[in-house]
Amino acid sequence: MKPPKFRYVAPRTLDDAVALLASDPDAKVLSGGQSLMPLLAMRLAAPSVLVDLQHVPGLGNIEDEGTSLLIGARVTHREIERSAVIAERLPILSSAVVHIAHPQIRSRGTLGGSTAHADPSGEWPTILLALGATMHAVSPRGRRTIEADEFFVGPFTSTLAEDEILTHVSVPATRTAWSFQEAAVKKGDYGLALVAATGIPRDGVLLDPRVAVGAAVGSVRRLAEVERLLAEVPMTDVTADEAAVAAAVSIDPISDIHGNSEYRRKLVASLVRRAVRELRNGA
Numbered sequence: 001m002k003p004p005k006f007r008y009v010a011p012r013t014l015d016d017a018v019a020l021l022a023s024d025p026d027a028k029v030l031s032g033g034q035s036l037m038p039l040l041a042m043r044l045a046a047p048s049v050l051v052d053l054q055h056v057p058g059l060g061n062i063e064d065e066g067t068s069l070l071i072g073a074r075v076t077h078r079e080i081e082r083s084a085v086i087a088e089r090l091p092i093l094s095s096a097v098v099h100i101a102h103p104q105i106r107s108r109g110t111l112g113g114s115t116a117h118a119d120p121s122g123e124w125p126t127i128l129l130a131l132g133a134t135m136h137a138v139s140p141r142g143r144r145t146i147e148a149d150e151f152f153v154g155p156f157t158s159t160l161a162e163d164e165i166l167t168h169v170s171v172p173a174t175r176t177a178w179s180f181q182e183a184a185v186k187k188g189d190y191g192l193a194l195v196a197a198t199g200i201p202r203d204g205v206l207l208d209p210r211v212a213v214g215a216a217v218g219s220v221r222r223l224a225e226v227e228r229l230l231a232e233v234p235m236t237d238v239t240a241d242e243a244a245v246a247a248a249v250s251i252d253p254i255s256d257i258h259g260n261s262e263y264r265r266k267l268v269a270s271l272v273r274r275a276v277r278e279l280r281n282g283a
C-alpha cells in the first residue's frame with residue numbers, strides 16, 4: 001500500500017530539526033526509515049511532515065569516552081557491526097547486531113531509530129537496558145539525559161517527548177562480563193525471546209548485575225529476581241538452573257502466532273540458563 005501524503009524536510013542543523021519537529025504536533029523524525037516507512041505504508045501512522053535527520057551533522061559518530069562510548073543516534077546497525085572500537089570495548093553489541101534483520105536493513109536502520117521506536121522485540125532496547133545506557137535528547141526546552149531504566153516504559157513507548165530528538169546514546173564500557181542470547185525461528189527474524197545480562201566482574205564476584213528480557217514479554221524489562229541471585233555472591237555459587245527458574249516464574253510472557261506464552265517462558269528460562277553460564281565464565 002502507498003503511504004498517506006506527508007511533507008518531507010531535511011534540515012542541515014540540529015537546531016533547525018528541533019524547530020521543525022516542534023512546529024507541528026503531527027511531525028515525526030525520520031532516521032533510517034526501516035520501521036517508520038513500513039508503518040506509513042500500512043497506514044498505521046500518518047504524520048503530516050517527516051523531519052529527516054540524515055543531513056544533521058554530529059549524529060553519526062562513535063566516540064570513545066573512556067568508561068563509556070558515546071554513539072550518535074544516526075549510527076547504523078551496519079556501522080556498529082563494522083566498528084573496531086565497538087568490537088573491542090562493547091563486544092556485546094557486535095555479538096547482537098548480526099541478529100538484526102539482514103544486511104540491507106542493517107545498512108539503513110539506526111541505533112537511535114531502534115531506541116526511539118522501543119520495540120520490545122528489538123535487540124537494542126534489551127541490550128541498552130542490560131547495560132544501563134543513558135539517552136541524550138534535545139527539544140526546544142533544552143537538552144536532557146534519560147537513564148535506560150526510565151526510558152523504556154511500554155510496548156513501542158518511551159519517555160521521549162513528541163518534540164524531543166534522541167541525539168546520542170552513552171553506553172558504559174565497564175560491564176565486561178556479558179552475555180546476549182536470542183531464540184528466533186531463523187537468522188534475521190525478530191527474536192521470540194531475547195536475554196541480555198551484564199555485570200562488573202571482581203575477584204570471582206559479579207558487581208551490579210543487570211539482566212533484561214525482550215521479545216517474549218510485552219515490554220522490555222529487567223529480571224530483578226535473577227539479578228538478586230547473581231549479586232555479589234561468588235559466581236561459582238550461582239546455579240544457572242536456579243536463575244532459569246527465577247526468570248520463568250517472574251515473567252508474564254506474550255502469546256502470538258509465533259509461540260504461546262508457555263513456550264516463550266521455557267525459551268526465556270533456557271536463555272537465562274545459558275546467559276548465567278556465560279557470565280560465570282566471564283567473572
Ligand SMILES: Cc1cc2nc3c(=O)[nH]c(=O)nc-3n(C[C@H](O)[C@H](O)[C@H](O)COP(=O)(O)OP(=O)(O)OC[C@H]3O[C@@H](n4cnc5c(N)ncnc54)[C@H](O)[C@@H]3O)c2cc1C
Pocket residue numbers: 028029030031032033034035036037038053073099100101102105108109110111112113114116117119121122123124160164165166167188189190191
Ligand atoms: C524486514 C525487517 C526486519 C527487521 N528485523 C529487525 C530485527 O530483527 N531486530 C530489530 O531490532 N529491528 C529489526 N527491524 C527494524 C530495524 O532495526 C529498524 O532499523 C529500527 O527499528 C528503526 O530504526 P530506523 O533508523 O530505521 O528508524 P525509523 O524507522 O526512521 O524511525 C522509527 C521510529 O523512531 C523515531 N525516531 C527515529 N530516530 C529518532 C530520533 N533520533 N529521535 C527521536 N525519534 C526518532 C521515528 O519518528 C519513528 O517513530 C527490521 C525492519 C525490517 C523492515
